Amino acid sequence: MSLNLTINSSSPPLGALLTAEHVKSSVPVSVEEGKDTRLLVSDSIQFNDSNSICRYLARVAPALGLYGASVMEQTEVDHWLEFSARRLSERPGAMAALAALDKALSLRTFLVGHGLTLADLTVWAALKGHGLWPDPDRSLPHLDRWFSFLSSQVPFTAVGSKYLSKRAPPSRSSMDE
Amino acid sequence: MPMYQNGEVDSAVKALEARQDEIMRKLYELKAAVEGLAKTVTTPDADLDLTVSSSLSSQSSCFKGTTDLDMQLGKDIGALRDIVINANPTQPPLTLLVLHSLLCQRYRVLSTVHVHSSVSGVPPQLLSCLGPRHADSYARHMFQLGFTLIWKDVPKLQMKFSVQNMCPIEGEASVARFLFKLLAPYPSDPAVATLVDSWVDTAFFQLAEGSAKERAAVLRALNSALGRTPWLSGSEFTLADVACYCCVLRSGSASAAPANVQRWIKSCENLGHFSPAKLLLQ
Numbered sequence: 001m002s003l004n005l006t007i008n009s010s011s012p013p014l015g016a017l018l019t020a021e022h023v024k025s026s027v028p029v030s031v032e033e034g035k036d037t038r039l040l041v042s043d044s045i046q047f048n049d050s051n052s053i054c055r056y057l058a059r060v061a062p063a064l065g066l067y068g069a070s071v072m073e074q075t076e077v078d079h080w081l082e083f084s085a086r087r088l089s090e091r092p093g094a095m096a097a098l099a100a101l102d103k104a105l106s107l108r109t110f111l112v113g114h115g116l117t118l119a120d121l122t123v124w125a126a127l128k129g130h131g132l133w134p135d136p137d138r139s140l141p142h143l144d145r146w147f148s149f150l151s152s153q154v155p156f157t158a159v160g161s162k163y164l165s166k167r168a169p170p171s172r173s174s175m176d177e
Numbered sequence: 178m179p180m181y182q183n184g185e186v187d188s189a190v191k192a193l194e195a196r197q198d199e200i201m202r203k204l205y206e207l208k209a210a211v212e213g214l215a216k217t218v219t220t221p222d223a224d225l226d227l228t229v230s231s232s233l234s235s236q237s238s239c240f241k242g243t244t245d246l247d248m249q250l251g252k253d254i255g256a257l258r259d260i261v262i263n264a265n266p267t268q269p270p271l272t273l274l275v276l277h278s279l280l281c282q283r284y285r286v287l288s289t290v291h292v293h294s295s296v297s298g299v300p301p302q303l304l305s306c307l308g309p310r311h312a313d314s315y316a317r318h319m320f321q322l323g324f325t326l327i328w329k330d331v332p333k334l335q336m337k338f339s340v341q342n343m344c345p346i347e348g349e350a351s352v353a354r355f356l357f358k359l360l361a362p363y364p365s366d367p368a369v370a371t372l373v374d375s376w377v378d379t380a381f382f383q384l385a386e387g388s389a390k391e392r393a394a395v396l397r398a399l400n401s402a403l404g405r406t407p408w409l410s411g412s413e414f415t416l417a418d419v420a421c422y423c424c425v426l427r428s429g430s431a432s433a434a435p436a437n438v439q440r441w442i443k444s445c446e447n448l449g450h451f452s453p454a455k456l457l458l459q
Contacts, residue, residue, distance in 0.1 A: 041368045044405065052375040059367035071249050071358050072343050078351040078374075079344065086348075086382070104344050 003027060003041075003060075005053065006034040012163040013037045013050035014125035015084065016057070019118065021155040023061040050125075051081045054118050066118050076112040080119030084126040094132055102140035109146075124150050128160060214315075246284065246321055249359055250339075257287065259323030262352065263335040266299045266328045270349050271423040271454040273334075274306055276356040277324055278453050283360060287311060287320035293329035302457060303328060322359075350381040350420070357416040364410065372410045376417035384424035396434055399425075403437035407444065418445060423454050 005020055007013060016037070020029040039053045040046045047053050058066035068074045087097040101123065104111065111119035124147065127133040133147055150156050250258060264270050280286050288307035292299050307326060313319050336346040336355070346352055354377065357363075363370045379398070383391045399421065402409055409417040422445045425431050431442055445451060 045368050045372055047371065047375060049375070049378070051378065052371055055374050056367055056371040059370060070251065071355065072251075072339060074358070075346055075351060075355040076343055078354050079346045079348065082348045082351055082378075 003029045003039065003057075005029055005031045006036070006038045006040075007031060008035060008037045009033040012129075013053065014129045014159060014163060015118075015122035016050045016053040017163060018121045018125055018155060018159050019054045019057045019066065021159055022066065022116075022121070023057050023064060026061040026063060027057070029057070049085075051085050051122065054081065054122060058118050065113075065115060066121070068112055068117055073113050073117070077117050077119045080111055081122055084122040088123065088126040088130060088132065094130070095138075098132060098135075098138070098140060098143060102143040105142040105146045109149075111146075120146075120150060124156065125159075128164065246359065257317045257320060257323045259287075259325055259338070260356075261323075261325045261327065261337045263293070263327050263329040263331045263337075265331050265334070266296055266303055268334075269303060269306070269457050270334055270352075271427060271457060272349055272353045272420050273356065274453040274457065275419055275423060275451055276353060276360070277307060279360055279450060280322065280324065280356065281308070284321040285319065286322045286324050287314055287317060288324045289314070289326070291325065291327045293327050295330035296328055299328045306453065306457060348381070350377050353377065353416060353420060357419070361415075364413070364415065369410050373415045373417045376409050377420045380417075380420040380424040384421065384428050384430075392428055392430055396425075396430060396438060399441075400435040400437045403441045408441075414448065419450075422451065426454060426458060 005016065007017065016039075017031065020031060023029065036048065037050065037053075038046055038048055039056065041056065047056055055067070058064070068077045083097070083101075087100075088094055110116055111123060127147065133143065151160070246258065262270070262273065264273075277286070277288065281288070288311070290304055290307055292304070307324065317323070333347050334349045334352065336352040338346070338355075346355065354374070364373065379395055383395045387395070399409070406412060408414050409421060418441075422442065425434065425438070425442070434442065
């Protein structure tokens with residue numbers, strides 16, 4: 001089975017791209033640039049938003065455990081998927097979300113369970129994509145530790161340099177405080 | 178009056194003594210039963226006292242729940258698995274109320290409603306939305322699942338469950354997915370499972386919170402999907418239908434919906450699962 005992911009290159013779905021990088025050894029996914037983000041699964045089913053694409057890719061590569069190991073872990077992953085798509089994307093309130101994230105990471109290496117899941121991928125992608133972190137004006141040690149830990153690993157560096165280098169860094173004046 | 182005549186005990190005294198013994202025996206039995214009850218009230222998850230179980234077994238025999246909760250949620254550690262939900266009374270979580278009533282058909286659920294000090298004037302229908310208080314509610318160990326709804330001034334619905342392992346879960350959509358997994362497994366086909374999740378997101382983010390334009394677009398998408406299959410994710414009724422039905426109802430767009438959606442609304446109502454949601458919207 002080979003899947004084809006079309007992405008909108010002016011606003012690349014970083015979470016979906018990261019997930020595709022992670023699953024590519026078990027499920028080949030080819031990525032091409034186009035007008036809209038889209039993953040065609042069958043004649044009647046296609047997914048257009050980043051979270052659905054992430055969920056599907058995690059489910060077709062169950063051995064990687066990206067969707068968590070139990071019903072409770074899956075629920076936590078669902079929580080962070082929504083958190084990355086909603087709270088980290090809404091301008092007013094994104095700063096409070098960062099503090100909440102820091103608190104959640106205080107006793108954890110990964111956001112859910114003891115390994116990498118969609119939660120880490122999508123939250124990292126939202127922070128990176130919206131230019132929310134690193135933030136030199138704020139000290140959130142747990143978030144900082146987790147973010148640099150992930151950023152130093154191969155799929156993250158690959159996706160970061162491939163899809164973000166072309167874009168101008170977001171201007172800080174547009175950020176809320 | 179002499180009690181003994183020729184060394185013989187008066188038969189009337191004998192009868193009285195026998196009655197006294199019988200009364201004492203009953204009193205001891207009662208005392209043991211009350212002590213057993215007190216133990217289960219003060220230590221909610223203590224093993225059931227034998228005297229209590231014999232007197233209560235007749236009432237609890239109507240419950241014959243399945244126990245695959247252990248499979249879903251891991252081994253039972255003794256304490257009641259209590260699902261605590263903080264919800265804002267201005268946005269009653271219709272989906273969760275529907276799922277709650279489905280859970281009650283399946284498991285022995287101890288349901289309670291509380292009002293947090295941050296809100297006042299909660300309407301009576303919200304206080305009774307989980308049904309009447311259970312007759313055995315003092316004995317927590319007799320239930321498989323706790324469902325505690327707290328009306329609270331929270332910006333976003335929140336679920337706290339198994340707090341040692343799990344972060345608090347925010348958002349009605351994630352909580353609905355969790356509750357549904359306790360009722361039925363997700364479709365095994367990755368595409369269908371993801372389709373369910375995708376409809377759930379659409380319901381909560383575009384139907385319930387979106388603009389009029391977004392709602393119209395979702396109704397068109399619903400209409401075309403329901404032209405192909407009887408339910409939103411195919412031939413099976415899933416969480417996608419529960420979430421979309423409740424959000425269509427909440428957004429008040431049911432009457433203006435296109436034909437396939439109207440037909441599907443009737444099919445949903447025929448299942449009879451949605452009375453808790455309809456009750457709150459009246």
